[in-house]
Amino acid sequence: MDPATPHAGPRTDDAPAPRPPLQALRHRWRSAVALVLAGGLAGAGVALSLPTTYTGEARVSVGSESLDARIVAGYSLASQQLASDLARYVNDEQARGALRSTLGTAAGEVTGVSASPVPESSVISVQVRATSAQAAQEAARVVSQGLVDDVNASTSRGPEALLGEYTDLATRVAAQQAAVSEAQSRLGAAAGDPEPVEADVAAARDQLAQAQAQLDVLQVQQDAVGQRYENAVTYTPAASGLRVVAPAQVVDDDGSSSLQRYGLAGAGLGLVLALVLATWRERRRAAAGPATVALPEGRDGQRVDGGARGASGQHSLPR
Secondary structure, three states: OOOOOOOOOOOOOOOOOOOOHHHHHHHOHHHHHHHHHHHHHHHHHHHHHOOOOEEEEEEEEEOOOOHHHHOOOOHHHHHHHHHHHHHHHOOHHHHHHHHHHHHHHHHHHEEEEEEEEOOOOOEEEEEEEEOOHHHHHHHHHHHHHHHHHHHHHHOOOOHHHHHHHHHHHHHHHHHHHHHHHHHHHHHHHHHOOOOOOHHHHHHHHHHHHHHHHHHHHHHHHHHHHHHHHHHHHHOOOOOOOEEEEEEEEEEEEOHHHHHHHHHHHHHHHHHHHHHHHHHHHHHHHHHHOOEEEOOOEOOOOEEOOOOEOOOOOOEEEOO
Protein backbone atom coordinates (compact mmCIF):
# COMPACT_ATOMS: atom_id res chain seq x y z
CA MET A 1 0.00 0.00 0.00
CA ASP A 2 1.24 3.49 -0.89
CA PRO A 3 2.36 5.04 2.41
CA ALA A 4 0.89 8.37 1.34
CA THR A 5 -2.60 6.85 1.05
CA PRO A 6 -4.69 7.21 4.20
CA HIS A 7 -6.24 4.10 5.55
CA ALA A 8 -8.59 3.35 8.44
CA GLY A 9 -7.93 0.97 11.25
CA PRO A 10 -9.93 -0.36 14.16
CA ARG A 11 -11.09 1.98 16.92
CA THR A 12 -8.76 2.04 19.84
CA ASP A 13 -11.12 3.62 22.42
CA ASP A 14 -14.24 2.14 24.01
CA ALA A 15 -17.65 3.87 23.41
CA PRO A 16 -18.27 6.44 26.17
CA ALA A 17 -21.14 5.81 28.61
CA PRO A 18 -24.06 8.30 28.35
CA ARG A 19 -24.43 10.83 31.12
CA PRO A 20 -27.44 10.59 33.49
CA PRO A 21 -30.42 12.73 32.37
CA LEU A 22 -29.86 15.48 34.94
CA GLN A 23 -26.16 15.73 34.13
CA ALA A 24 -27.01 15.81 30.44
CA LEU A 25 -29.47 18.62 31.10
CA ARG A 26 -26.89 20.53 33.14
CA HIS A 27 -24.34 20.07 30.36
CA ARG A 28 -26.77 21.66 27.90
CA TRP A 29 -28.17 24.28 30.24
CA ARG A 30 -28.35 27.00 27.61
CA SER A 31 -30.88 25.10 25.51
CA ALA A 32 -32.79 24.18 28.68
CA VAL A 33 -33.09 27.82 29.71
CA ALA A 34 -34.21 28.77 26.22
CA LEU A 35 -36.93 26.09 26.18
CA VAL A 36 -38.19 27.01 29.67
CA LEU A 37 -38.45 30.69 28.72
CA ALA A 38 -40.15 29.84 25.43
CA GLY A 39 -42.68 27.60 27.23
CA GLY A 40 -43.40 30.24 29.85
CA LEU A 41 -43.96 32.91 27.22
CA ALA A 42 -46.22 30.58 25.24
CA GLY A 43 -48.30 29.81 28.35
CA ALA A 44 -48.59 33.50 29.19
CA GLY A 45 -49.75 34.18 25.63
CA VAL A 46 -52.47 31.55 25.96
CA ALA A 47 -53.61 33.08 29.28
CA LEU A 48 -53.81 36.56 27.77
CA SER A 49 -55.93 35.25 24.90
CA LEU A 50 -58.56 33.80 27.27
CA PRO A 51 -61.44 35.98 28.61
CA THR A 52 -61.06 37.28 32.16
CA THR A 53 -63.74 36.31 34.68
CA TYR A 54 -64.65 38.96 37.27
CA THR A 55 -66.33 38.28 40.63
CA GLY A 56 -68.83 40.75 42.06
CA GLU A 57 -69.88 40.42 45.69
CA ALA A 58 -72.55 41.91 47.95
CA ARG A 59 -73.15 41.00 51.60
CA VAL A 60 -76.51 40.68 53.33
CA SER A 61 -77.04 40.57 57.11
CA VAL A 62 -79.68 38.41 58.78
CA GLY A 63 -81.61 39.89 61.70
CA SER A 64 -80.96 42.92 63.86
CA GLU A 65 -77.50 44.13 64.85
CA SER A 66 -78.71 45.99 67.92
CA LEU A 67 -77.41 45.13 71.37
CA ASP A 68 -80.94 44.47 72.58
CA ALA A 69 -81.24 41.67 70.07
CA ARG A 70 -77.78 40.22 70.73
CA ILE A 71 -78.36 39.79 74.46
CA VAL A 72 -81.28 37.43 73.87
CA ALA A 73 -80.12 33.88 74.59
CA GLY A 74 -79.60 31.87 71.39
CA TYR A 75 -80.26 34.82 69.09
CA SER A 76 -76.81 34.83 67.46
CA LEU A 77 -76.80 31.08 66.89
CA ALA A 78 -80.30 31.21 65.42
CA SER A 79 -79.25 34.04 63.09
CA GLN A 80 -76.25 32.05 61.86
CA GLN A 81 -78.39 29.00 61.18
CA LEU A 82 -80.97 31.13 59.42
CA ALA A 83 -78.26 32.70 57.24
CA SER A 84 -77.22 29.21 56.13
CA ASP A 85 -80.84 28.36 55.28
CA LEU A 86 -81.61 31.61 53.47
CA ALA A 87 -78.46 31.32 51.33
CA ARG A 88 -80.19 28.42 49.56
CA TYR A 89 -82.79 30.86 48.24
CA VAL A 90 -80.24 31.90 45.61
CA ASN A 91 -80.39 29.40 42.76
CA ASP A 92 -77.95 29.75 39.89
CA GLU A 93 -80.33 29.03 37.02
CA GLN A 94 -83.26 30.98 38.46
CA ALA A 95 -81.09 33.99 39.33
CA ARG A 96 -79.53 34.10 35.87
CA GLY A 97 -82.96 33.86 34.32
CA ALA A 98 -84.26 36.72 36.47
CA LEU A 99 -81.26 38.87 35.50
CA ARG A 100 -82.31 38.86 31.83
CA SER A 101 -85.22 41.19 32.56
CA THR A 102 -82.97 43.58 34.52
CA LEU A 103 -79.62 43.56 32.73
CA GLY A 104 -80.83 42.85 29.22
CA THR A 105 -78.05 41.70 26.89
CA ALA A 106 -75.48 42.11 29.67
CA ALA A 107 -77.06 39.12 31.41
CA GLY A 108 -75.38 36.94 28.80
CA GLU A 109 -72.01 37.89 30.31
CA VAL A 110 -72.95 36.32 33.67
CA THR A 111 -71.43 32.85 34.04
CA GLY A 112 -72.48 31.92 37.58
CA VAL A 113 -74.43 33.05 40.66
CA SER A 114 -73.98 31.69 44.19
CA ALA A 115 -74.62 32.57 47.82
CA SER A 116 -73.01 31.20 50.96
CA PRO A 117 -72.98 32.12 54.65
CA VAL A 118 -69.85 33.79 56.01
CA PRO A 119 -68.45 31.41 58.68
CA GLU A 120 -69.19 32.28 62.31
CA SER A 121 -71.50 35.13 61.38
CA SER A 122 -75.08 35.92 60.34
CA VAL A 123 -73.95 37.40 57.00
CA ILE A 124 -74.65 35.98 53.55
CA SER A 125 -72.14 36.53 50.75
CA VAL A 126 -73.77 36.82 47.30
CA GLN A 127 -71.26 36.35 44.48
CA VAL A 128 -71.70 36.71 40.74
CA ARG A 129 -69.14 35.74 38.09
CA ALA A 130 -69.18 37.49 34.73
CA THR A 131 -66.87 38.24 31.82
CA SER A 132 -67.05 42.00 32.45
CA ALA A 133 -66.55 43.95 35.68
CA GLN A 134 -69.66 46.09 35.19
CA ALA A 135 -71.93 43.08 34.63
CA ALA A 136 -70.51 41.30 37.70
CA GLN A 137 -71.09 44.30 39.98
CA GLU A 138 -74.57 45.12 38.70
CA ALA A 139 -75.71 41.50 38.79
CA ALA A 140 -74.48 41.13 42.39
CA ARG A 141 -76.48 44.22 43.35
CA VAL A 142 -79.66 42.94 41.69
CA VAL A 143 -79.42 39.42 43.14
CA SER A 144 -78.68 40.61 46.69
CA GLN A 145 -81.51 43.15 46.66
CA GLY A 146 -83.87 40.55 45.23
CA LEU A 147 -82.98 38.18 48.06
CA VAL A 148 -83.66 40.91 50.65
CA ASP A 149 -87.01 41.82 49.10
CA ASP A 150 -88.22 38.22 48.74
CA VAL A 151 -87.30 37.15 52.25
CA ASN A 152 -88.58 40.28 53.97
CA ALA A 153 -91.88 40.03 52.10
CA SER A 154 -92.42 36.48 53.38
CA THR A 155 -91.43 37.05 57.00
CA SER A 156 -93.14 38.72 59.95
CA ARG A 157 -94.29 42.27 59.50
CA GLY A 158 -93.82 45.13 61.91
CA PRO A 159 -96.14 45.98 64.83
CA GLU A 160 -98.00 48.63 62.83
CA ALA A 161 -98.93 46.24 60.05
CA LEU A 162 -99.93 43.55 62.55
CA LEU A 163 -102.09 46.00 64.45
CA GLY A 164 -103.89 46.95 61.23
CA GLU A 165 -104.50 43.27 60.43
CA TYR A 166 -105.78 42.64 63.96
CA THR A 167 -108.18 45.58 63.73
CA ASP A 168 -109.56 44.32 60.43
CA LEU A 169 -110.07 40.84 61.89
CA ALA A 170 -111.78 42.30 64.93
CA THR A 171 -114.28 44.08 62.70
CA ARG A 172 -114.94 40.88 60.74
CA VAL A 173 -115.35 38.89 63.98
CA ALA A 174 -117.92 41.39 65.28
CA ALA A 175 -119.86 41.20 62.03
CA GLN A 176 -119.77 37.41 62.07
CA GLN A 177 -120.97 37.35 65.67
CA ALA A 178 -123.95 39.41 64.57
CA ALA A 179 -124.55 36.91 61.76
CA VAL A 180 -124.47 34.07 64.28
CA SER A 181 -126.95 35.86 66.52
CA GLU A 182 -129.27 36.41 63.57
CA ALA A 183 -129.01 32.74 62.58
CA GLN A 184 -129.86 31.72 66.13
CA SER A 185 -132.93 33.99 66.07
CA ARG A 186 -134.14 32.44 62.81
CA LEU A 187 -133.66 28.96 64.18
CA GLY A 188 -135.58 29.88 67.36
CA ALA A 189 -138.39 31.38 65.35
CA ALA A 190 -138.63 28.36 63.06
CA ALA A 191 -138.57 25.90 65.93
CA GLY A 192 -141.04 27.91 68.08
CA ASP A 193 -143.70 28.16 65.39
CA PRO A 194 -147.00 26.57 66.51
CA GLU A 195 -146.85 24.44 63.37
CA PRO A 196 -143.09 24.19 62.63
CA VAL A 197 -142.02 23.15 59.15
CA GLU A 198 -139.22 20.60 59.38
CA ALA A 199 -137.52 21.88 56.25
CA ASP A 200 -137.37 25.44 57.57
CA VAL A 201 -135.97 24.26 60.88
CA ALA A 202 -133.27 22.19 59.11
CA ALA A 203 -132.33 25.13 56.87
CA ALA A 204 -132.09 27.51 59.86
CA ARG A 205 -129.94 24.97 61.71
CA ASP A 206 -127.54 24.66 58.73
CA GLN A 207 -127.22 28.43 58.44
CA LEU A 208 -126.36 28.68 62.13
CA ALA A 209 -123.72 25.95 61.83
CA GLN A 210 -122.06 27.68 58.86
CA ALA A 211 -122.09 31.05 60.58
CA GLN A 212 -120.61 29.58 63.74
CA ALA A 213 -117.85 27.81 61.76
CA GLN A 214 -116.86 31.03 60.03
CA LEU A 215 -116.83 32.80 63.38
CA ASP A 216 -114.54 30.14 64.86
CA VAL A 217 -112.05 30.53 62.00
CA LEU A 218 -111.99 34.31 62.31
CA GLN A 219 -111.47 34.12 66.05
CA VAL A 220 -108.51 31.74 65.62
CA GLN A 221 -106.96 34.11 63.08
CA GLN A 222 -107.57 37.06 65.39
CA ASP A 223 -105.91 35.28 68.32
CA ALA A 224 -102.87 34.34 66.16
CA VAL A 225 -102.41 37.89 64.89
CA GLY A 226 -102.85 39.22 68.41
CA GLN A 227 -100.10 36.93 69.66
CA ARG A 228 -97.78 37.99 66.84
CA TYR A 229 -98.50 41.63 67.63
CA GLU A 230 -97.66 41.11 71.29
CA ASN A 231 -94.41 39.39 70.38
CA ALA A 232 -93.47 42.16 67.96
CA VAL A 233 -94.04 44.82 70.61
CA THR A 234 -92.59 42.97 73.60
CA TYR A 235 -89.58 41.16 72.14
CA THR A 236 -86.73 41.99 69.77
CA PRO A 237 -87.27 42.13 66.01
CA ALA A 238 -87.54 38.86 64.15
CA ALA A 239 -84.24 37.26 63.23
CA SER A 240 -85.30 36.63 59.67
CA GLY A 241 -85.22 40.24 58.45
CA LEU A 242 -82.52 40.93 55.82
CA ARG A 243 -80.64 44.08 54.89
CA VAL A 244 -77.66 44.83 52.65
CA VAL A 245 -74.57 45.61 54.75
CA ALA A 246 -71.93 45.66 51.97
CA PRO A 247 -72.94 47.10 48.56
CA ALA A 248 -72.00 45.20 45.43
CA GLN A 249 -68.45 45.62 44.18
CA VAL A 250 -65.88 43.72 42.12
CA VAL A 251 -63.68 41.81 44.55
CA ASP A 252 -61.60 39.54 42.31
CA ASP A 253 -60.67 38.54 38.77
CA ASP A 254 -58.78 35.53 37.46
CA GLY A 255 -56.51 37.43 35.06
CA SER A 256 -53.34 37.34 37.16
CA SER A 257 -53.98 33.82 38.46
CA SER A 258 -54.52 32.52 34.91
CA LEU A 259 -51.34 34.24 33.78
CA GLN A 260 -49.35 32.59 36.57
CA ARG A 261 -51.00 29.21 36.11
CA TYR A 262 -50.52 28.99 32.35
CA GLY A 263 -47.05 30.55 32.55
CA LEU A 264 -45.87 27.96 35.06
CA ALA A 265 -47.47 25.16 33.05
CA GLY A 266 -45.68 26.32 29.89
CA ALA A 267 -42.35 26.63 31.71
CA GLY A 268 -42.80 23.14 33.13
CA LEU A 269 -43.49 21.69 29.70
CA GLY A 270 -40.42 23.49 28.38
CA LEU A 271 -38.29 21.96 31.13
CA VAL A 272 -39.61 18.47 30.41
CA LEU A 273 -38.91 18.94 26.70
CA ALA A 274 -35.38 20.16 27.48
CA LEU A 275 -34.76 17.06 29.62
CA VAL A 276 -36.03 14.74 26.89
CA LEU A 277 -33.91 16.41 24.21
CA ALA A 278 -30.80 16.42 26.39
CA THR A 279 -31.23 12.73 27.17
CA TRP A 280 -31.78 11.90 23.50
CA ARG A 281 -28.71 13.84 22.36
CA GLU A 282 -26.59 12.25 25.07
CA ARG A 283 -27.60 8.75 24.03
CA ARG A 284 -26.97 9.60 20.42
CA ARG A 285 -23.49 10.86 21.29
CA ALA A 286 -22.73 7.73 23.27
CA ALA A 287 -23.96 5.46 20.49
CA ALA A 288 -21.75 7.20 17.92
CA GLY A 289 -18.59 6.46 19.98
CA PRO A 290 -15.19 8.16 19.44
CA ALA A 291 -14.47 9.53 15.96
CA THR A 292 -11.54 8.00 14.06
CA VAL A 293 -9.71 10.35 11.70
CA ALA A 294 -7.02 8.90 9.33
CA LEU A 295 -4.11 11.23 8.53
CA PRO A 296 -1.75 10.72 5.56
CA GLU A 297 1.89 9.71 6.21
CA GLY A 298 4.92 11.40 4.71
CA ARG A 299 7.91 9.67 3.06
CA ASP A 300 9.97 10.00 6.21
CA GLY A 301 7.46 7.95 8.17
CA GLN A 302 5.99 11.02 9.90
CA ARG A 303 2.36 12.22 9.69
CA VAL A 304 1.56 15.37 7.87
CA ASP A 305 0.68 17.03 11.17
CA GLY A 306 4.19 16.32 12.47
CA GLY A 307 3.17 13.70 15.05
CA ALA A 308 4.85 10.28 15.40
CA ARG A 309 3.26 7.55 13.31
CA GLY A 310 1.44 4.86 15.19
CA ALA A 311 1.43 1.18 14.40
CA SER A 312 -1.61 1.44 12.21
CA GLY A 313 -0.77 4.78 10.66
CA GLN A 314 -3.91 6.36 12.19
CA HIS A 315 -4.63 9.15 14.61
CA SER A 316 -7.77 8.76 16.76
CA LEU A 317 -9.55 11.80 18.02
CA PRO A 318 -12.38 11.53 20.53
CA ARG A 319 -15.71 12.78 19.26
